[in-house]
Amino acid sequence: MTFTRFFIFGGLILSFVCTGMRCDPKIRRKDPGKVIDYSGRWNDSDSQMVAAAVIEDCLASAWIDEYKNENNKRPVMVVGRVKNKSHEHIDTMFFTKEFEKALIKSGRVRVVAEKDMREDVRAERRDIQMNADSATIKKFGKEIGADFVLLGVVGTIKDEVKSRYVMYYQTDLELINIETNEKVWIGEKKLKKDIKKKSFKLF
């Protein structure tokens, strides 16, 4: 009797332990557009919100048509540096890439590769000179110079008291005529988060 009870009890504990100690990770696919916040820090949702707001504004702005009317061609744009002056390590590449994609898709603007990528492309071109079939060699000095550069800054203001803080993010993007320094478009997106840290938990 005792042995049977012990056996059942032990078996139950073992099964609980085994199911609780599964070593395979639990994975659930999520809609990338869904807003999920854990820490309160800048995340993919914030990048998407900034991108959505500035893209719409930039494409609706008059600068593209004005340039076309004056020069009879589409403007050429390059993405420059977006400075991070915030309290968090923010990779601005996520929303500048969205921005580039939307501009190319619209067909109203031509976009050239940014500084880092240009270096890689030039290295590839140099390699081609040495190794590719002469009929397929690409020439130097044929790059398209950009008419406009996109520059920007992400800044934050943090107001904290004990377990609560407000984080205000402001992203400013500016499109500047490379020849004349004229600012043809300024876009901004403001985000505000009220974050309350839990003071107590049960365990």
Next chain:
Amino acid sequence: MPALSFFGKRPTSFKRLLRRVHVPLIVLFSCSLNACWTSRIANPLTPAQVNKSDYGRNAKLLYYMDLGITNHYEGRYAVSNRKLEDAERLGEQLYTKSLTGTAASFIVNDYVLAYRGEDFELALIHLYMALNYAKLGKLEDALVEARKLDSKLSALNQSYPEGKKNVYKEDALIRFIAALLHEAEGNLDSANVDYMKSLEVFRDYAANYGTVAPRFVVENLLTVADGAGFPDRVEKLRSEYPEAQFLRYKSKQRLGEVIVVHYHGKSPVKVSERVPLGIMEGVVLTVSFPKYEYSPRNRKGATVTFTRADGKGVSCATEVMENIEAIASKNLKNRIHRMNAKAIARLAAQYALIEMQAKKIRKKYGKKAEQLWRMTTHLSRELASTADTRSCRSLPAEIRIGRAILMPGEYSANIRMPDGETRQIKKLKVSAGKKEFVILRSVD
């Protein structure tokens, strides 16, 4: 037929008594096992010596800190940042206190709680991270750490009620490093604010820790105030500090600045001190408090001589800017009354629980059983009663800073460490308007 226990026959009175005795014993002993924290270490920690298993579940913060800081000393700045980022995240999570853990700490000891870090330990995480980013050439990220520090120090200031403020509520060294980074970025307004704050905090440092502001803090402030267009401030500072040399901002922009960050000595370690309170019904009652133990070190700094290819050289000596030993000691003194009160409350709770049960045992099983119960439980209580001696073991006793303003060019550096040992840096590139950081670590 007698009622059956789960495992079979109804246990005898003696077995039931043993079970009653064993449960609290097991609880107390298992909790006291948690207290196997080794404060004293013979040699300075290296990343290879930092083993997760040595830290346990409740000292993960220290594990990440030790790993991050030791990697910083070894020049592995990217690895160091990854670990310190883990420490920072964990530090934020630990803001939320566990109710059951807190309750248990009033019965057992503080080792049942996760270590949340001292204020200065949490602030220093950002200093190390900022220097890591600066060494990796990521000035923008280093400045993010400087801003985080600013908000952390502000939050720290607000976390204590008025009149109960901690002595450590601002950090002069961290402000100085933040100012340097802002100056390197060309943000003179922020640099000006941080140099001013650093100088202001040094007044507290002098009173509380005996650390005075090195002359170069004033000199850098003078330059930045000149660049930011505050001639009145320049005049005022020059009259207050006549010994400080004034270098115009425009002139300094044509020169480079080398900052020598010298981590010297071993941080003090906490040890548990047992204090007898008295004897009550034949039981000796003691409480344990933490106290710091200090490692001896040479009080001299390092001297660095930078020599250019043409033989021209400039020397600078490192000066104490952050006396971690004094900060830690003062910090503990600040909190010792709260810790004492908790230790006494814990003792009272443990005593009451044991004695309450003892009465029941005497009533049911007699005097001998009661004596056995009291002897074993009070012994286990004494064993479990130990002060929380956890602290970051990879921190130095002090952080010393040296500064040299040099003409742009390539230099070699000859370093004389406090113990007389000489080290060399073969190539150091100094560029106009840029800051270069040299990291040194010494123990003796």
